[in-house]
Amino acid sequence: MESPILKTVDLNAxxxxxxxxxxxxxxxxxxxITAIMGPSGCGKSTFIRCVNRLHELTEHATSDGxxxxxxxxxxxxxxxxxRRKVGMVFQRPNPFNTMSIYQNVxxxxxLNGNILSKTDKDQIVEESLKQAALWNEVKDNLxxxxxxxxxxxxxRLCIARSLxxxxxxxxxxxxxxxxxxxxxxxxxxxxxxxxxxYTILIVTHNMQQAGRVSDYxxxxxxxxxxxxxxxxxxxxxxxxxxxxxxxxxxxx
Amino acid sequence: MREGIRYREFKNLAFRILVIxxxxxxxxxxxxxxVYIFKQGISVINWGFLVHLPKPVGETGGGILNAVIGSFxxxxxxxxxxxxxxVTVGVYFSEQSKTGIFRxxxxxxxxxxxIPSIVIGIIIYVWFVKPFGKFSALSGSIALAxxxxxxxxxxxxxxxxxxxLSLKEASLALGVPYYKTIISVIIPAGLSGILNGIxxxxxRVSGETAPLLxxxxxxxxxxxxxxxxxxxxxxxxxxxATSPYDEWHKLxxxxxxxxxxxxxxxxxxxxxxxxxxxxxx
Numbered sequence: 001m002e003s004p005i006l007k008t009v010d011l012n013a014x015x016x017x018x019x020x021x022x023x024x025x026x027x028x029x030x031x032x033i034t035a036i037m038g039p040s041g042c043g044k045s046t047f048i049r050c051v052n053r054l055h056e057l058t059e060h061a062t063s064d065g066x067x068x069x070x071x072x073x074x075x076x077x078x079x080x081x082x083r084r085k086v087g088m089v090f091q092r093p094n095p096f097n098t099m100s101i102y103q104n105v106x107x108x109x110x111l112n113g114n115i116l117s118k119t120d121k122d123q124i125v126e127e128s129l130k131q132a133a134l135w136n137e138v139k140d141n142l143x144x145x146x147x148x149x150x151x152x153x154x155x156r157l158c159i160a161r162s163l164x165x166x167x168x169x170x171x172x173x174x175x176x177x178x179x180x181x182x183x184x185x186x187x188x189x190x191x192x193x194x195x196x197x198y199t200i201l202i203v204t205h206n207m208q209q210a211g212r213v214s215d216y217x218x219x220x221x222x223x224x225x226x227x228x229x230x231x232x233x234x235x236x237x238x239x240x241x242x243x244x245x246x247x248x249x250x251x252x
Numbered sequence: 253m254r255e256g257i258r259y260r261e262f263k264n265l266a267f268r269i270l271v272i273x274x275x276x277x278x279x280x281x282x283x284x285x286x287v288y289i290f291k292q293g294i295s296v297i298n299w300g301f302l303v304h305l306p307k308p309v310g311e312t313g314g315g316i317l318n319a320v321i322g323s324f325x326x327x328x329x330x331x332x333x334x335x336x337x338x339v340t341v342g343v344y345f346s347e348q349s350k351t352g353i354f355r356x357x358x359x360x361x362x363x364x365x366x367i368p369s370i371v372i373g374i375i376i377y378v379w380f381v382k383p384f385g386k387f388s389a390l391s392g393s394i395a396l397a398x399x400x401x402x403x404x405x406x407x408x409x410x411x412x413x414x415x416x417l418s419l420k421e422a423s424l425a426l427g428v429p430y431y432k433t434i435i436s437v438i439i440p441a442g443l444s445g446i447l448n449g450i451x452x453x454x455x456r457v458s459g460e461t462a463p464l465l466x467x468x469x470x471x472x473x474x475x476x477x478x479x480x481x482x483x484x485x486x487x488x489x490x491x492x493a494t495s496p497y498d499e500w501h502k503l504x505x506x507x508x509x510x511x512x513x514x515x516x517x518x519x520x521x522x523x524x525x526x527x528x529x530x531x532x533x
Binding site for chain 2: 052054057059080081082083084085087088090092094095096097098107108111112113147158161162165
């Protein structure tokens with residue numbers, strides 16, 4: 001197996017005195033989709049928020065352990081540089097409401113003070129929107145506000161905004177939980193297409209979704225990484241009783 | 253059914269009449285004031301009133317050009333001082349609402365809002381007029397800026413607190429530094445509320461007389477130098493209305509009219525600003 005793009009070693013995270021992640025050791029392979037599953041409050045979101053260091057911005061939130069991205073310790077990198085390499089899509093679509101669709105896609109560059117030529121910008125915007133399968137729907141309205149779009153479109157706009165930065169790793173925090181089934185299936189199709197060029201870490205509540213899109217599945221329970229393996233293995237032959245109970249719908 | 257439908261309809265009507273009555277009582281004085289000022293002021297208002305200086309007692313005509321320009325100058329400088337400070341403090345309040353500094357500073361802003369304007373005038377007199385030995389527009393502006401601050405700070409704080417956290421996280425997750433997130437994402441999202449506070453703050457101080465009495469002092473001539481005594485609309489109203497001359501009383505009414513119109517326009521502007529820059533979350 002080639003070396004993992006993301007590796008955590010004994011990762012612990014806390015909110016004040018609450019210990020929310022306990023000794024998590026996980027590896028994410030390049031160009032794969034890893035799903036993170038588990039019941040509410042098991043630390044799934046906290047885990048991916050540790051990966052781009054958003055976790056530590058919450059008051060009293062701390063973490064320890066090691067996370068490396070392409071072999072580089074992320075706690076030794078500047079958080080802003082790290083976040084330019086690691087894209088994130090949130091549970092609820094959050095396009096910048098003061099900006100147009102075009103400006104939203106390019107926001108990662110403009111807000112960071114990168115000056116691009118008009119042609120470069122146009123190219124990035126078109127490419128990213130095409131990748132997010134939104135181009136055909138918005139190409140005539142690029143300069144309208146992003147908030148005029150439907151929820152599903154807004155979420156794809158947010159995906160385009162992350163892709164525009166060409167992230168080494170894309171984090172998705174329950175990206176479809178606020179969306180209707182059709183939008184959800186569109187986004188799932190996208191994820192499968194992204195595999196060839198991106199590495200994806202997706203938090204999901206939806207087991208079917210994990211089964212449909214992911215190559216690897218990690219199961220979190222009460223802050224611990226109970227089990228982590230190929231998705232097919234997890235779904236057909238889980239080693240732990242909690243995983244099995246969760247997958248068979250006995251709790252969750 | 254203990255109460256008949258007629259009885260309930262009667263209750264409904266009675267309350268409706270009561271509400272209409274109360275609303276009328278509260279709005280009537282405003283309308284009466286506006287009508288009275290309009291009637292008194294309109295007779296002296298003409299182009300000459302706005303572009304001429306006051307004339308000595310005994311001569312007819314004359315205008316309030318010095319006061320119009322003075323008011324504009326003093327308020328513009330006050331806004332230039334108060335806006336950056338107020339918005340910055342408002343951002344701090346909305347971002348760091350759990351620190352000890354926040355609690356103290358927040359209380360201080362509340363108290364500042366409650367300080368009588370005449371007291372602010374005296375303080376600025378002692379701090380800025382006496383040491384330099386002369387009245388000036390700048391000292392008046394500082395006094396007015398102090399009075400505008402609470403309104404700007406509070407509206408900034410309240411609006412920015414309504415900006416969803418998800419927006420901030422979206423920006424941070426793109427690797428945008430914190431300060432840039434505040435400037436380019438958070439503040440634009442709350443722009444309508446901030447502008448609202450600024451315009452209301454300006455409207456509030458544009459009628460203030462007391463803080464200007466000991467600071468800007470007044471000036472019978474047009475003055476653009478912020479280091480010199482300067483006239484202003486409220487001051488001219490105060491001076492002319494308390495004078496024994498009918499001619500000057502007329503000027504005072506005219507000036508009142510202009511002042512009221514300006515404040516009305518500012519209030520209408522806030523409504524427009526609210527609509528125009530309102531952003532959807």
